[in-house]
Structures are given as structure tokens and as C-alpha cells.
Amino acid sequence: MVRTVRPAGIVVGVAIYLLLMICGCQKERASGPAAQAEPPAHTTMDAEPQASAPVASPLPQTTPETPEAQIVPPEPNEADPTIRLVLKFSPGQAATYKVTVEAEKSVEWMGAVKPAGYADGRSGNRVEITFEQQVREVRANGNAVLGITIRALKYLGQTRSEVVFDFDSGRAEDRDNPLMSLMGKSYGLEMSPGGEVVALLDMESVRQAVKVGSPAYSVASKLFSTEVVRDRHEVPPLSALKGGQARPGQSWSDLKSFSFGDMGLKGYERVYTLKQIRPEDGRSAFVEMKAIPSAAMAQELHRRRPAGPPSGLFDNTESYEGRLEFDLDGGWICECDEQMWTEWIIVDPTAEQGAAPPRALKMGARRLYRLELVR
Numbered sequence: 001m002v003r004t005v006r007p008a009g010i011v012v013g014v015a016i017y018l019l020l021m022i023c024g025c026q027k028e029r030a031s032g033p034a035a036q037a038e039p040p041a042h043t044t045m046d047a048e049p050q051a052s053a054p055v056a057s058p059l060p061q062t063t064p065e066t067p068e069a070q071i072v073p074p075e076p077n078e079a080d081p082t083i084r085l086v087l088k089f090s091p092g093q094a095a096t097y098k099v100t101v102e103a104e105k106s107v108e109w110m111g112a113v114k115p116a117g118y119a120d121g122r123s124g125n126r127v128e129i130t131f132e133q134q135v136r137e138v139r140a141n142g143n144a145v146l147g148i149t150i151r152a153l154k155y156l157g158q159t160r161s162e163v164v165f166d167f168d169s170g171r172a173e174d175r176d177n178p179l180m181s182l183m184g185k186s187y188g189l190e191m192s193p194g195g196e197v198v199a200l201l202d203m204e205s206v207r208q209a210v211k212v213g214s215p216a217y218s219v220a221s222k223l224f225s226t227e228v229v230r231d232r233h234e235v236p237p238l239s240a241l242k243g244g245q246a247r248p249g250q251s252w253s254d255l256k257s258f259s260f261g262d263m264g265l266k267g268y269e270r271v272y273t274l275k276q277i278r279p280e281d282g283r284s285a286f287v288e289m290k291a292i293p294s295a296a297m298a299q300e301l302h303r304r305r306p307a308g309p310p311s312g313l314f315d316n317t318e319s320y321e322g323r324l325e326f327d328l329d330g331g332w333i334c335e336c337d338e339q340m341w342t343e344w345i346i347v348d349p350t351a352e353q354g355a356a357p358p359r360a361l362k363m364g365a366r367r368l369y370r371l372e373l374v375r
Contacts, residue, residue, distance in 0.1 A: 081247070082245045082246070082247055083245065083246055083247065083248070083274065083277065083285055083328065084244055084245055084328075085237075085238055085241055085244055085245070085246060085274070085285060085287075085326060085328075086193040086194060086238065086244040086331065087144075087191070087192075087193045087194070087195060087235075087238070087331055087332065087333075088193070088330065088331025088332070089135050089138045089142075089144035089193070089331075090135060090138065091135055091136070091137060091138055092134070092135060093134070093135040094132060094133065094134040094135070095132075095133050095332060095373060095374075095375070096130065096131070096132050096133070096151065096373075096374040096375050097130070097131060097133060097333075097371055097372065097373055097374060098128060098129070098130045098131075098152075098371075098372050098374055099127075099128070099129050099131070099232055099369075099370070099371050099372075100126070100127070100128050100368065100369070100370045100372075101126070101127045101232070101368065101369055101370075102124065102125070102126045102127075102366065102367065102368040103124050103125055103366070103367055103368075104122055104123070104124030104125075104364075104365065104366045104367075105122070105123050105124060105260070105261075105363075105364070105365050106120075106121070106122040106123075106362075106363065106364040106365075106366075107120060107121060107361070107362070107363050107364075108120045108361070108362045108363075108364075109359075109360075109361060109362075110345075110359065110360040110361065110362055111359030111360060112359075113359065119160065120161070121159075121160030121161045122158060122160070122161050123158060123159050123160060123161075124157070124158060124366075125155065125156060125157040125158070125165075126154075126155070126156045127153075127154070127155050127223065128152070128153070128154040128155075129150065129152070129153050129223075129232070130150075130151045130152035130153075130374065131148050131149060131150050131151060132148070132149045132151055133146055133147070133148055134146065134147045134149075135147075136188065139190075142192070142193050143190050143191065143192050143193070143198055144190070144191055144193075145188060145189075145190055145201065146188060146189050146190075146191055146233075147186055147187075147188050148186060148187050148188065148189065148233075149184065149185070149186040150182050150183060150184065150185055150186070150206070151183070151184075152169050152170060152183070153167065153168075153169045153179060153182060153183070154167065154168045154169070154170075155167045155179070155219060155223075157219075165219065167179050167216070167219075169182075169183055177216060178210045178211060178214040178215070178216040178217070178220075179210065179216045179219065179220060181209045181210055181211075182206060182209050182210065182220065185205045185206045185209050186202070186205055186206075187200070187201065187202050187203045187205060187206050187224070187229070188200070188201035188202045189201060189229070189233060191233065192239075193244065194235075194238050194239045194241070194244055195234060195235030195236075195237075195238035195239045195333075196234060196235075196239040197229075197230045197233050197234050200226060200229055200230070203224065203226075203229070206220075206224045207220075207221070207224050231369075235324075235333060235336060235371075236254060236256075236270065236338075237272045237287045237289065237322075237324040237336065238324075238326075239254075240252055240253065240254035240270070240272060241272070246274045247274065248274050248275070248276060248277060249273070249274065249275075250273070250274050251271055251272060251273045251274075252271075252272050253269050253270060253271045253272065254269075254270055255267065255268070255269055255270070255294055256268050256270050256291070257294075258340065258365075258367065260342075260365050266293075266318075266342065267293070267294040268291040268292065268293060268294050268320055268340075269291065269292050269293075269294040270289050270290075270291045270320075270322075271289065271290055271291065271292065272287050272288070272289050272324075273287065273288050273289075273290075274286075274287055275287065275288050277328070283327075283328040283329055284325055284326065284327055284328065284334065285324075285325075285326045285328050286323065286324070286325055286326075287323065287324040287326065288321075288322075288323055289321060289322035289323060289324070289338065290320075290321055291320035291321065291340070315344070315345045315346075315347070316342065316343065316344050316345075317342070317343050318340075318341065318342035318343070319339075319340070319341050319342075320338070320339070320340040320341070321338070321339060322336070322337055322338035322339065322369075323335070323336075323337060324336045332373070333371060333373060334372075334373050335370070335371065335372050335373065336369075336370070336371045337368070337369060337370035337371070338367075338368070338369045338370075339366075339367070339368050340366065340367040340368075341364070341365070341366045341367075342364065342365050342366075343362065343363065343364045343365075344362070344363045344364075345360055345361070345362050345363075346360060346361045347359075347360045
């Protein structure tokens with residue numbers, strides 16, 4: 001980590017700036033329906049929806065580790081057989097999946113004396129959608145038309161550590177919530193064998209299910225926006241693999257960026273490595289993902305960087321990892337997940353002089369995506 005020394009008052013100044021920034025974000029989120037903050041933006045976890053209802057437990061916490069400085073994957077053995085990592089479609093094929101998406105930002109003052117009017121807090125959301133997926137048609141080019149039917153939905157939003165929207169389709173007291181109208185609704189999408197969503201189809205059913213102007217409408221509209229739906233169903237470890245074939249130990253990559261508003265932008269190269277083939281209970285392939293900061297995206301992200309606190313003030317740690325378990329015989333996803341975490345810390349430089357216990361401001365952001373085969 002690198003620490004840049006600045007006058008002591010700058011920590012307080014930045015703290016007040018960030019307090020205003022967070023309050024401003026919350027005001028913007030609350031501009032929709034009554035008692036609503038902005039709902040989740042999409043399954044890449046780039047946005048953070050909010051809302052209101054019964055109080056539940058806050059979003060789960062995780063303790064990530066600092067990522068490795070570089071990734072050195074094992075060398076592929078040319079004698080090993082080539083494995084095809086592509087989805088296999090057949091008309092009528094059906095499966096049930098659960099997708100979980102989390103997005104969270106946090107700000108925490110570290111030290112005995114807080115600036116006047118400052119308050120710590122976490123803001124974000126957690127979404128769980130259980131859906132049935134059925135192959136309606138397999139086209140001549142190998143792409144499949146999939147029918148997606150919603151079977152269950154959970155949504156939890158919080159603003160500055162207070163729960164503002166809590167819905168569970170399996171909970172009796174939520175049966176009159178407008179989001180219940182989404183249960184059993186369907187939409188379609190065209191997907192390639194490489195896990196890329198080529199097109200969205202028949203979205204009207206879900207997009208018109210919740211009455212406009214109801215407290216839940218802003219949540220539902222974001223959950224089924226084009227970008228959110230694409231990110232919910234695409235499979236990056238497969239779509240990034242050109243040709244759909246790899247040997248154990250082989251690596252491939254793609255690029256991914258995250259926007260954290262006034263906290264800045266980050267770009268990563270996601271490096272996927274085919275780790276092993278497990279023969280028990282059918283053949284399963286395991287792909288590991290470890291991300292590193294992307295030099296290729298650095299210049300563009302610097303150009304797009306929003307105005308914010310002065311540069312050079314932050315110590316930064318981060319972790320971005322994931323995995324894929326793939327059934328080679330069935331040609332379907334068993335589990336796919338990604339977890340990204342980053343943290344910035346501004347330390348009062350008077351701590352260098354030993355004048356007082358250090359004061360610092362800690363900011364964090366977390367994203368999670370997980371797709372699991374239910375049956």
C-alpha cells in the first residue's frame with residue numbers, strides 16, 4: 001500500500017465530501033415511488049436499488065482477502081485431451097436455477113472524533129430469483145430459444161444500514177405485495193452454446209406485471225431491464241473462451257469494469273483457468289477465475305473518471321475471484337459465481353507524528369453474482 005501525506009484537515013474535508021455524496025445518492029434513489037430508493041441495476045452488480053417494508057437482517061458480510069500480485073496459471077499439457085466447454089441444447093430440456101446478486105457500498109469513520117453531522121452506513125441490495133428454464137427451440141446455428149419462468153423472488157434493500165424494502169414471495173405476509181404478480185410470469189431469450197445472450201424475447205409479460213406507480217414498480221422495472229436480464233443469464237467463463245475448447249491448465253481472459261459513482265471506476269482482466277476434470281458422478285469441469293487490474297482499460301477509465309476527492313489520498317485493497325462448475329456430459333451449468341470486493345482507506349497524516357490515535361475514513365464496495373442449479 002502507498003500512503004500520501006496531506007495536511008490533517010484534509011481527512012475531515014474528504015469525510016464531509018463523502019457524507020454529502022452519500023446523502024446525495026440516497027436522495028436520488030428516493031426520487032421514485034414513495035419510500036423507494038433506486039432499485040438494483042443489474043446482475044453485474046453495478047447498481048444498488050432500495051425500497052420499504054418489514055425489517056429483516058442486514059446484508060451478509062464477507063471478509064475478502066487481498067488478491068495476488070499476478071496470476072501464474074499452470075502450463076497446459078499438450079498430451080491432455082481437449083475439453084469442449086459449450087452448452088448442449090435439446091428441445092424440451094428443462095432445469096431450475098437460482099441466481100443471487102448482491103451490491104453494497106459502505107462508509108465508516110475510524111477514530112474517536114467524527115465530523116459534525118457525519119454518520120456511517122451501508123447501502124445496497126440482495127436479490128434472489130429462482131426460475132425454470134426450458135429449451136423451446138434449437139436453431140440451425142446451434143443457438144437455443146429459452147423460456148424463463150419466475151418461480152420465486154426475494155429482494156432486500158437497505159439505505160445507510162436501515163432496511164427499506166424487504167420482500168419474499170414465499171412469505172405469507174407478502175402475498176399482497178405487488179411483486180407477487182411476477183410469480184409464474186415468463187420471458188424468452190436466445191442463447192448461444194457459448195453462453196452469450198444474443199437477444200431478449202417476449203419481455204412484456206414481466207415488464208407489465210407490476211402496476212405503474214406502485215411502491216414496488218421501480219424495483220421490478222430495474223430487475224427486468226435489458227442490461228440486468230442479459231447479465232443475469234450470460235456465462236462469462238464460456239463466452240470468453242474462443243472456439244469453446246480448452247485443455248486442463250489452459251487459461252483465457254476477458255475484460256470487466258465496475259463503476260462506483262464518485263468512488264471511481266475500476267477495470268479488471270478476468271483470467272479463467274481450466275483446473276481439473278472430476279469423473280465422479282459424471283464428468284465435471286472446474287474453471288477458476290482470478291482477476292487482475294487491467295492495463296488495457298486503465299487509460300479509458302482514467303478519461304472517464306468522475307470528479308471526486310483529490311487523487312493520491314487512498315490506500316486500496318481489493319479481491320475479485322470466481323469459479324465455474326460445468327457438467328460435461330449434460331452440457332449445462334452446475335454453479336457459476338463471482339465475488340468482487342474493494343476497499344479504500346484515507347488515514348489522517350497526524351498519525352505519522354504520533355500526536356493522537358489515527359483518524360481514518362474507510363470506504364468499501366462489494367459485488368456478488370451466483371448461479372446455482374436447483375434441479
